[in-house]
């Protein structure tokens with residue numbers, strides 16, 4: 001497939017493979033890895049990273065929505081796919097039809113799934129979401145909830161495979177309290193003799209910083225993509241994604257001329273301005289307007305004026321010789337003076353996960369495997 005655009009992300013599957021191996025080595029062979037590929041695999045393209053993940057230590061793929069799970073199922077018939085979010089009652093039949101692992105936190109949904117199971121001779125697999133303080137999804141932590149979960153574990157047409165919670169990551173004491181509350185609830189449920197195959201609570205940060213909380217399964221996202229936010233421990237993961245574009249236009253402007261909407265930026269000297277074909281419709285934050293920077297020829301150049309939907313301008317007055325076609329790195333891994341995703345996310349006033357999950361499908365993906373271009377994916381022109 002042709003690239004057709006000069007704004008694209010490079011996904012280094014060799015690095016992702018190494019990251020997966022490091023995670024597997026770190027947690028040991030007895031902890032299942034439910035690799036989180038929601039948000040189109042944090043912008044990396046869920047479908048095209050799935051095999052690298054599953055062939056290098058991944059046990060399950062985890063997503064947020066039914067639609068993300070359905071997208072994966074179209075290509076991967078055998079993989080275990082876990083929907084961590086809520087699926088509305090009327091769509092639960094798709095979850096059963098496609099053998100997804102479904103998150104639930106009500107007896108109502110347990111009954112619907114059990115009924116769907118008996119109709120289709122299946123035992124739908126569920127993981128119960130248990131809220132230990134995040135206050136997003138899940139059973140509230142109380143005896144009533146525990147009693148109801150015990151009833152669910154007794155339903156015949158339901159495979160209650162797991163129970164899980166999620167850290168708010170509000171510091172050491174808060175994390176320990178959440179973990180203890182979770183384990184107390186699990187213990188009470190398991191006192192009936194029922195045993196969960198998977199109990200899990202750790203995302204990326206907690207899996208690395210609190211290995212003692214890993215239990216039977218972890219749900220890492222960020223670390224697969226080489227993003228480090230953990231603080232106490234370390235593993236040598238590497239960033240997988242690089243966001244690139246090229247100079248499309250160069251011009252000299254006079255002192256006092258404005259650039260972009262509202263002339264929010266005005267040249268304080270005669271300047272050389274380059275135009276880049278990337279904007280917020282590609283997922284490049286409009287918030288880069290004031291503090292954004294990019295790297296070309298190993299030097300940093302500031303974004304000037306308002307970053308637009310499809311284009312933005314940079315001041316290259318101090319980098320001599322810039323020409324149309326010069327390669328620009330928007331976010332790299334920090335080497336060669338590039339902005340790491342961490343650094344770029346600060347300039348864009350967001351966090352690392354958002355910065356990459358927001359890269360849209362207008363931006364083609366280039367996959368590197370065994371040090372070579374393995375695949376070019378242009379979502380908009382892909383054969384369907």
Ligand SMILES: *Cc1c(COP(=O)(O)O)cnc(C)c1O
Pocket residue numbers: 036038084166202203204205219220221222223353
């Ligand atoms: C997104 C998500 C994760 C993964 O989070 P990271 O910080 O990227 O590791 C884990 N569990 C749940 C429930 C999530 O929604």
